[in-house]
Amino acid sequence: MQGADRRARDTGGKTAWKLHIIRQLRHRDRAQHGNFQEFIQSYNKLLEKSVFLKDLTEKIQTDRAQSPGSHHAARISPEGLHIAGYKDADTLQEEISDLRCNNGELAYQVCELSKRVQERDEELKTQKSSISYLSGLVEDHRHQCQCLENEVVQMVCSNADLKEDYDQLLSQRLLLEGQLHEAEEEQRELIEGLTKKKAMEAEQQNNINERRKEEMWTLLVKKALRKTVSAEGDVRHRNSTDLSDCSSMEMSGSPEMEEPCPRKTRSQSMIALGPSRFMGALRSLFDFRKPQDMCSVDDEWYHASSVCVICCPPKRALYSKEIHDSEIHAVKFSPKSKMVATGGADRVVKIWDIVGGQLHCQQVLQGCNGGITSIEFDPSGVQVLAASFDGSAHLWKLDSKSSDKMTGHTGKVTAARFKMSTYRAVTCSMDRTIREWDLPKAACIRCISVPSYCSDVVCSDSYMISGHHDKKIRFWDSRCRLCVREVTLEEKVTSLYMEQEQTQLLSCSRDDALSLLDLRMGSVRMVFRADGFKCGCNWTKAILSPDTSYSMAGSSDGTIFIWNTRTGLLERSLAGEHSASVNAVAWSMSGDYVVSVDRAKKAVVWSEY
Missing domain, CATH: 1.10.287 (Helix Hairpins)
Incomplete structure (x- = not known):
């Protein structure tokens, strides 16, 4: 059809x-x-x-032709009627x-x-x-x-x-x-x-x-009140008396036996201490511990790490030199000494000691197949953890010179941090994952998928905090994989820094601003900006001073900017030493020195004096 x-x-x-x-x-x-x-x-x-x-x-x-002309008229006369209308030939x-x-x-x-x-x-x-x-x-x-x-x-x-x-x-x-x-x-x-x-x-x-x-x-206090101490008494006699008191307390089975006997410590300045710092200094002054030879007469005095109570912003440069073969990405002070570590695109981590305001190389740590992106010391200061562009994190033990490598990320590792101990670490990567590691086993024990490229991560007692290129700071519960809070900034985050008391967090972002967050409130408390300050790259790192009185970051033109965290105003700017973008800065725990590194392979040691 x-x-x-x-x-x-x-x-x-x-x-x-x-x-x-x-x-x-x-x-x-x-x-x-x-x-x-x-x-x-x-x-x-x-x-x-x-x-x-x-x-x-x-x-x-x-x-x-047939007849003469005289008869012409007669011959044509029969047709005359027909040609009458014509005048002539x-x-x-x-x-x-x-x-x-x-x-x-x-x-x-x-x-x-x-x-x-x-x-x-x-x-x-x-x-x-x-x-x-x-x-x-x-x-x-x-x-x-x-x-x-x-x-x-x-x-x-x-x-x-x-x-x-x-x-x-x-x-x-x-x-x-x-x-x-x-x-x-x-x-x-x-x-x-x-x-x-x-x-x-x-x-x-x-x-x-x-x-x-x-x-x-x-x-x-009761025992002290019962004693009569002479000005010329023997110190050894008092120590032996205290030792016997401790022994008697252990034999009596009283609650005091769970607490170790007091030890001798160095005094610290109490000037301008807040309530929390005052209590911390008081606890350190009356600190107790249980060494194996408890309360022995021949015990050595415990030398606590020097802690800065009041920080002053640096004024001048003591030392300036090219210390790496390529640009430097990270710098970090040891929490127990003036030792400082640097790392960059030349794939090595160098350990320096500051003597007389100058850097003296003590050790070179090798083994990375990519550039170093971040460096972290453990709380004891004898281990160094570094993140690398080769998709792994590297752990070195300075005393034994041994090293471990933690692999599992499929992208560049942008940050590696100790998780409040020497046995746990956290890394973040461009593969949009955050991994928690068991350091003795060099094994990943947890992996958290994140929605955006992670640029930095820090850890506290109960949660982890990550900064991302989607302009957000995310808080992760340490016991599970849930994101419990988000804070949105104006531009993508380049670095995070959390102070020791874990109450404040400083972030640096590509909108040329530093944001100070109150972790107890979960909101931005203050934003630091300045004319001329420009974030140089996606891994520019900003820090807080040991007493959290100042925030510091390097600019793309080589100038270092220092803000007062109490007033929010620019305190000081240091220029003239760096000719390239400053990638990272570090402040010693004693507050004596500041070290800054840049893309031109140069490190500068700054001091107040």
Whole structure:
């Protein structure tokens, strides 16, 4: 049926265009015939007149040849009536000449019109051939249209089937999302319950510890009041007395036996201490510990690390030198000494000691297959953890010169940090993951997927904080993989720095600003900006001073900017030593020195004096 319909349409189409051509030819014939009808009639009349005049002329010439001129009038008298309207032969001859001229012009016009008719016929043939070609194209297009219509019908049917499948999947997804939401709510409730339970247990334990300490201090004060000490008494006698007291307490089984006996410590300045720092200094002043030879007379004095109570911003450069073969990315002070570590694109970590305001190389740590991005000392200062562009983190032990390598990331590792101990570490990478490591085993124990490229990470007692290129700072619960809080900045984050008390966090971002966050409130407390300060790269690192009174960062033009964290104003800027972008700065725990490194392989030691 479809073939018959198609043949009928084809026959009808061919007949239609033939009839159309015939109608056009007839219309053209009528138009041309009407335009030249007058000329044709005039031409026919002229032909008749020319034939008549030709016959008449031949007859007159014949009569003249046969008879003399005197009888001319008599001979032509029978035809006189017919030629009465003519004046004479000359006039007739002139009219004949005019008619011949007109006849020639009309003949010329007829030739021209014939030529135009031939040209039109040629054009008509060309148009017929083009019409045939276009008719073929029309048929092809009709066939293609039919095929496309069939395909559209099939697509509509398949789309309907896919729509049904999509609706089913959507309903399943909504159901699963509801179940997931319920599971998350249950998990959140469980976590909150566990957190409250742990907090209550910790509070109870703290109360017990406080009571024990109060009892111990009460007992010690009573014993001290019962003693009579002479100004010339023997120190050794007092120590032996204290030792016997400690032994008696252990034998009595009293609560005081759980606390070690006091030791001798160096005094620290109490100037401008806040409440938390005052209590920390007080605890360090009356610190107790349990060495194996507890309360021995021959014990050595414990030398605590020098802690800065008041920091002053540096004023001048003591030392400036190119210390690496390529640009330097990271610098870090040891928490226990004036030892400082640097690392950069030359794939090595160098350990320096500051003597007399100058850097003296003590050790070179090798083994990385890529540039160093960050450096971290453990709390004891004997281990160095470095992140590398080779997709791994490297751990060196300075005392034994041994090294471990932690692999598992598929992208460049941008930061590596110790997790409040020497046995755990956290790394972040460009592969959008954060990994927690067991350092003795060099094994990954947890992996957290993050939604954006992670530029830096820091760790506290209960959570990890990561900075990302999607302008967000995320807080992760250390016990699970949940993001418990997000803080959004104006631009992507380049570095994070958390002070020792874990109450403030300093971030640097590509909007040329440093943001100080209050971790207890979870919000930005202050933003530091300055004319001329520009963040030089995606890994520019900013720091806080040991007493958190100042924030510091290097600019792309080599200037170091220092802000006062109490007022938010620019305290000082150090220029003239660096000629390239400053990538990182470090402040010693004693507050005596600041070291800055740049892209031009140079390190500068700064001091207040």
